[in-house]
Amino acid sequence: MRLMTVACVLLTCLAPIGRPAAAEAQPPNIVFIFSDDHAYQALGAYGSYLKEVVRTPNLDKLAADGMLFKRCMVTNSICGPMRAVIQTGKYSHLNGFIRNGNRFNGNQPTFPKLLQQAGYQTAVIGKWHLGEHQAPQGYHYSEVLIGQGPYYNPPMLKDANGTGDNKQRSKEKHHGYTTDIITDLTLDWLDNGRDKSKPFMLMTQHKAPHREWSPKPEVYETWKGVVIPEPKTLFEDYGDHGPRADQEMTLAKHFSRGYDDKTRNFAPGNLTDKQKAAYRAMFAEENAAFEQALPNMSEEERVRWVHQRYLKIYLASIQSVDENVGRVLKYLEDNGLADNTIVIYSSDQGFYLGEHGWYDKRWAYEESLRTPMIVRWPGVVEPGSVNGDIVSPLDFAQTFLDIAGLDQPDDMQGRSLVPVLTGNTPDDWRESHYYHYYEFPSVHQVNRHEAVCTDRYKLIRFYRVDNKKRPGHGMWELIDLKVDPLEQKNFYDDPAYADVKQRLKGELKRLRKKYQVPEADPDVPHGKY
Ligand code: CA
Secondary structure, three states: OOHHHHHHHHHHOOOOOHHHHHHHHOEEEEEEEEOOOHHHHHHHHHHHOOOHHHHHHHHHHHHHHOOOOOOEEEOOOOOOHHHHHHHOOHHHHHHHOOOOOOOOOOOOOOHHHHHHHHHOOEEEEOOOOOOOOOOOOOOOOEEEOOOOOOOOOOOOOOOOOOOOHHHHOEOOOOOOHHHHHHHHHHHHHHHOOOOOOEEEEEEOOOOOOOOOOOOOOOHHHHOOOOOOOOOOOOOOOOOOOOHHOOOOOOOOOOOOOOOOOOOOOOOOOOOOOOHHHHHHHHHHHHHHHHHHHHHHHHEEEHHHHHHHHHHHHHHHHHHHHHHHHHHHHHHHHHOOOOOHEEEEEEEEEOOOOHHHHHHOOOOOOOOHHOOOOOEOOOOOOOOOEEEEEEEHHHHHHHHHHHHHHOOOOOOOOOOOOOOOOOOOOOOOOEEEEEEEEOOOOHHHHHHEEEEEEOOOOEEEOOOOOOOOOOOOOEEEEEEEEOOOOOOOOOOOOOHHHHHHHHHHHHHHHHHHHHHHOOOOOOOOOOOOO
């Protein structure tokens, strides 16, 4: 009731002078700000062990004005596949984009197409990462990076008239820092690109903070001398846990950025001479000190140095994302759009910042399973609220359709978050989440696995996909977050967990049926696993 009152006040009292009342009756606009690989530990409002050093004031303010989701779980912790899930509202095995390298079929139903048909102005600007074989479908305007896209001077593919026709796209050259450029294009579309008589849905999607974590020199300068807290599991012993021991994503052995002779002075290849000089200069002093100290460093000290460097370039890249989130919020405010615009911030999945000794993502463990999610909806979402329900990017498509007052296709597999956002989570809201990661063998060599995740437990099944003898293929893992929040113990064979194990196995079976998961891995033609 109170929220209704706030909404009425907003509609009647805060409408800009001279603006027709009918404009306020429009369905809300949606601004979806998306980043790549932004770990929740690196977002201040999440209050992690890094909170003292993380610099995300604009995102923290967005959380203070909106709702922060503590348990937003991805369905397949990898870049392209999660973008396909968001477009379609369907799991990877049904939308066909199972792992990076697959081709997204843009001819299938997606939420932007439905919003467009209903009269919304739609745009996607920034990282797309669903392939260049087809222009984004369902948008009045798209201007997207090619593949992963670089941190500087990005060429972009523009579909100025929203034809969806690949042949109609132009290749645009840009000079400068990609995070800033994506925002420049975003503000330009808001200002000049759309039909202002209609509601809009805008996806502004950053490349950052995906590797190679190339910060702006003037931002990195402010991180020198900062000491980053270490995670408790930086030096984890993997013991006899096959898949954990048999991966290629440790800071100790696999992180090749910023510390070895080959990459210490790395500058992105497409920089101008001036940019290159500034880029190299930002690391020069630290690198020289490291080089001098290296001969006398223990292996542990070296890993600690790598962790510090990694976190500083990662957090500095996020600082620029946050500054640009601030620019978008300011534009909405300055142009009388803030009150009738829902702003959502999220990332395609989480990331390891040294936890378990790792970088990268992929696993069903917390840091890569969970992704940040903040929603500001003036007059509807209680400012400063924190939600602990199990939600997922699988829900975004239906949520956006519901916000627009549209029907949700029966075959979408998520659920609208609108009641959750109003503080009225339905009694029958999900209590478990189905997860499935497929990209193996591949970069980082994280074993294929599926999982059922609840508030407290995770049952994970690692399975084999070939005839090679790989340790841990076929193993099960049972995590108890209450007893072991750092996820270092496997309770699968513990008799005390026999009932929990049985219950979760039943739940896994139920979810596989509910989500129509094929019996055999659809990515493995012979189905052997
Ligand atoms: Ca990603």
